[in-house]
Amino acid sequence: MTDALLAERLLALIAAEQTKVGFPGWSAPLPAVLTAFFAYELNNYGDPGTDPVFAWHTKDLERELVGELADVFGAAPDQRWGYVTAGGGEGVLAGLWEARRRHPGARVYHSTAAHASVARAADLLRMEAVAVPAGARGEMDYPALERLVRGRPAIVLATVGTTLTEAVDDVPRIRAALHRAGATGGYVHADAALAGLPLALASAGPPPFGLAGAGADSVSISGHKFLGVPFPCGVYLARRGPGVAADTGDLMCGAPDALSSSRSGHAALILWYLLRRHGRDGLRELADRGRSTAEYAERALTAAGWPAWRAHPQARTVVFATPPHPVPLDWPMPSVGGLSHIVCTPGVTRARIDLFVTAVAEAAHAQPRSELVCQPN
Incomplete structure (x- = not known):
């Protein structure tokens, strides 16, 4: 009975994949060399810089992964620290936690699109x-x-790829605004869960929101969005480790400087594998594929009479007025203030876009609207 229920659920999941365009995750088969590890516990307990006394961990791969990503985000060799998280939300929490350690009592400033x-x-x-x-x-x-800070110490959460439009906050401009406002202290965390890695790979040098120069003090990305890990996870990166390490006397693996004591060794394993398998050139190809598909979708929707737009040329998110019934039911997508979007992950093909555009055009023809939401100025 249980096996039959699971088989039915799997078939439903496979069917749902065919109309998956409205959310940023995507699915790709994992090779047997990886799936074999899921029969075993992998616990990356505690401080990412210290190995435990037991063998069932992947903390060495986690450190290699963090080093590679730190290079991508422009961190100096002697100014980098990080670990694998349970997702983008934990990365944000880790960044604000470290910011509070350095600037107790400072306010957190974030955009209304965060x-x-x-x-x-x-x-x-x-x-x-x-x-x-x-x-x-x-x-x-x-x-x-600048007006809101007014000489106060400020912690700013910059969003690199907002949830609805994939807009990108300009970290150097945030730094300049804090300077003009006379901020008595400052810390910037870049929530780059959606667009951080594709934009970093597209940058000729260290990305402006990265960990070099006037960039961020810390950055967090998701692993289940652009990279396609089949469960939520992410990576937190910073210019330095936690300002205060908790001394627990734990002889197994040192002080638990990460937010979670027990962390998924499987997430670190898969992230490490994907970076090794694709390499930077392969990851750039994935990013270019998504951007190209987004350009195609923007043109196709607009040509079909449903105006669409993207927040910037590198965006893989295509924004438009929420289509009429039954499109949002057949093609699940968010709707915020009359706007919806599709996210062109590497798993979204032009053939899938064609089917989606046809569905939108047919629904619009059946239920004509007197007014469309056009591209904002």
Whole structure:
């Protein structure tokens, strides 16, 4: 009975994959060399820099993964620290936790387009959060940030790929705004869960939101979005390790400087494998494929009479007015303020886009609208 229920669920999941365009995750088969590890516990317990006394971990691969990503994000060899998280929300929490250690009592500033996890993290840490207006496309209003800071110490959460439009907050402009505002202290965490790795790979040098120069103090990315890990996970990277390490007297693996004591060794294993298998050139090809598919989708939707737009030329997110019934049911997607989107992950093909555009065109013809939401200025 149980096997039959699971078989039925798997068939439903396979069917759902055919209309998966509205959310940023994607699925790809894992090779047998990886799936064999799921019969065994892999626990990356505690400090990512220290191995435990037991063998069932992948902390050596985790460190190699962090080093590779630190290179991509421009961190200096002697200014890097990081670990594999359970997802983007934990990465945000880790960044704000470290920021609070360095600037106790400072306010957290984030745009109104930031992910909901930012406000939750600030609440958990008992930090005062201030929402900064965002423009029509979702990017932070920097003059508004400057006015709100007014000489205070400031912790800023920059979003690199907002949830709805994939807008990108400009970290150097945030730094400049803090300087003009006379901020008495500053820390910037880049929530780059959605777009961080594709944009970093597209940059000729260290990305402007990365860990070099006037970039961020810490960055977090997701592993189940662009990279396609089949379960939520992520990576937190910083210019340095935690400001205060908890001394627990734990002889197995040192102080648990990561937020979680027991962490998924399977996530580190798969992330390490994907970076090794693709290499930077292969990852760039994946990013280019998604961007090209997004360009195609934008043109196709607009040509079909349903105006679409992207927040910037590298965006893989295509935004448009929420289509009429039954499109949002057949093709699950968010709807916020009358806007929806599709996200062109590496798993989204042009053939799938063609089917989606046909569905939108047919629904629009059956239920004509008097007004369409056009591209914002």
